[in-house]
């Protein structure tokens with residue numbers, strides 16, 4: 157062991173040789189030089205909740221900063237997203253009326269179908285992804301057709317396929333089935349092809365867990381089940397290998413890319429999926445993850461900006477190609493401000509300042 161090779165020139169006692177990884181962290185410029193994961197507004201897909209009526213812009217209480225919007229608000233919303241560099245949206249519809257057969261899900265003039273048309277008419281380049289499920293449209297709040305109090309898998313498939321086709325007909329760029337019925341990707345792919353939409357891709361929620369992190373979303377989408385829960389079709393949070401099976405099946409059935417949902421408590425699933433499948437892996441940074449940051453920030457317990465960007469960076473670092481996130485707009489703003497700051501030659505305080513532990 158050499159006691160001379162350590163670069164100590166100040167006469168402090170001789171130390172053993174060791175690697176100095178701090179060298180590349182000394183300044184903001186050096187940290188940027190060696191940064192492995194960079195967030196950008198291209199990474200974000202922004203969810204929108206569309207409600208009937210006019211002039212409706214109703215803040216979702218458990219998701220501060222997120223709104224249920226009526227159709228007439230969409231052009232402004234899309235303009236704002238565009239100005240922030242966000243180029244894709246994921247649509248959820250809340251219909252005026254619900255029934256046991258979820259007929260509102262596939263109605264040609266359904267709420268989502270109208271929203272797709274409105275957005276595409278205003279900004280044809282905005283990528284519109286539609287959530288395909290029944291739970292926002294059934295009066296019982298379940299994700300499909302009920303038989304003896306249970307969601308009947310095979311009877312639900314035609315309903316999902318019809319919904320996907322109606323979204324494509326309205327102009328959706330991508331359909332995203334979130335129901336977790338077995339065989340739904342095959343059924344949707346076949347129906348899209350037969351209806352003349354062979355080039356509309358299917359983004360499947362392949363690894364969707366029965367998660368308590370969806371709580372605030374249920375308020376936003378008004379889709380809380382009237383009884384029971386979704387554990388018979390959504391995945392058990394304890395399982396990782398099963399998620400790989402779900403993804404493999406969906407890709408086999410014709411899914412073009414897949415979603416892992418939720419994101420933050422499932423970074424290992426995102427990483428395993430990334431390592432195993434050569435398709436885009438999209439993470440859904442869900443409502444509960446968003447709400448926790450918002451709540452803690454309101455209490456002054458965390459630095460909202462830093463925690464949010466750290467969270468999104470972690471999801472990307474884990475392997476997500478894109479992130480569906482309610483933070484999209486504010487994150488895009490913060491990232492733009494950071495870029496602007498980096499473009500100026502303000503002294504970087506980083507060598508001197510500690511920023512906590």
Ligand SMILES: [Zn+2]
Nearest residue numbers: 289290291299
């Ligand atoms: Zn559902």
